[in-house]
Amino acid sequence: MVSAETDELTQMLTRLKLTAIRDQLDALLDEAARRQMSLRETVVFLCEAEIARKDERRVHMAQSLAKFPYLRTLDDFEFDAQPSLDPRQIRDLATCRWIANGDALLVQGPPGVGKTHLAVGLGREAIRRGYSVLFISASSLVTVLSKAQVDGRLEERLTHFAKPKLLIVDELGYLPLETHAGHLFFMLVSRRYERGSILITSNRSVSEWGSIFNDSLVATAILDRLLHHSHVITIRGDSYRLREKRRSGLIKPSQVVTDAQASV
Structure with a gap:
């Protein structure tokens, strides 16, 4: 069952258009924990995942327009x-x-x-x-x-x-x-x-x-x-x-x- 906090976080990530973090949050946090990342390193790791998703979509769209x-x-x-x-x-x-x-x-x-x-x-x-x-x-x-x-x-x-x-x-x-x-x-x-x-x-x-x-x-x-x-x-x-x-x-x-x- 989805907790109220999880549901609220999902809504905030959606509003901020951080869809890569939203869609992979549990897996990303598990990976960050496995690597024993600090809080700052985890934030960077999450941002990298988001940027990678956005770059992938940008390239796909640009190739279609080309x-x-x-x-x-x-x-x-x-x-x-x-x-x-x-x-x-x-x-x-x-x-x-x-x-x-x-x-x-x-x-x-x-x-x-x-x-x-x-x-x-x-x-x-x-x-x-x-x-x-x-x-x-x-x-x-x-x-x-x-x-x-x-x-x-x-x-x-x-x-x-x-x-x-x-x-x-x-x-x-x-x-x-x-x-x-x-x-x-x-x-x-x-x-x-x-x-x-x-x-x-x-x-x-x-x-x-x-x-x-x-x-x-x-x-x-x-x-x-x-x-x-x-x-x-x-x-x-x-x-x-x-x-x-x-x-x-x-x-x-x-x-x-x-x-x-x-x-x-």
């Missing part, structure tokens, strides 16, 4: 399969100092080498460190901005995409963009310039961005802002998908180059 296509971590990345990558550089980027500084990060390389995996992994690290993140494909981004322009809501959409501390734009260059896409992209990059970080993955090198946007002048203006404070990662290696097919004998080694070229 709209990642899937959940991957940097620990899952097969660095041995991509020797052109420097793990130390990725670990340094995982500290998120570049996000704190409002820098841009460009990740370029052929299809299937793990660019999106890295983007998602770095995005999750940013969330863990308290930064807001939004993930969107380049084609979807341009479609949304184009529709907003037609509907007279472009300013509203630009503000939306300018809010997150980190905006991840995936797969730039994979699909053809609309004629005026470059101008819309430029407006967004200008809005975020030195205010928020942007991470872009692309199968094209920056020297080819003129063909992506069908306008070399606009591409130059975009890159002028992106590269001012930036980090560039270039991955040179086999596609994970093609490598697995090759290992299983579904394709011959000579087919890898042909298949990779066809997917660009």
Whole structure:
């Protein structure tokens, strides 16, 4: 039977929104007693449990709002399969100092080498460190901005995409963009310039961005802002998908180059 004191304590913890302490109180106090903690140490122990619960919920909510296509971590990345990558550089980027500084990060390389995996992994690290993140494909981004322009809501959409501390734009260059896409992209990059970080993955090198946007002048203006404070990662290696097919004998080694070229 629940005592009046216990019931009152539960109500107070609920009112204070200390739900982790409320839900685990007996177990936490038993653990504190087992460790022979002092009163001060017990209070710290209870607060740590509450903070851990709140951090877990914050990260879960932020990941949901980020709209990642899937959940991957940097620990899952097969660095041995991509020797052109420097793990130390990725670990340094995982500290998120570049996000704190409002820098841009460009990740370029052929299809299937793990660019999106890295983007998602770095995005999750940013969330863990308290930064807001939004993930969107380049084609979807341009479609949304184009529709907003037609509907007279472009300013509203630009503000939306300018809010997150980190905006991840995936797969730039994979699909053809609309004629005026470059101008819309430029407006967004200008809005975020030195205010928020942007991470872009692309199968094209920056020297080819003129063909992506069908306008070399606009591409130059975009890159002028992106590269001012930036980090560039270039991955040179086999596609994970093609490598697995090759290992299983579904394709011959000579087919890898042909298949990779066809997917660009």
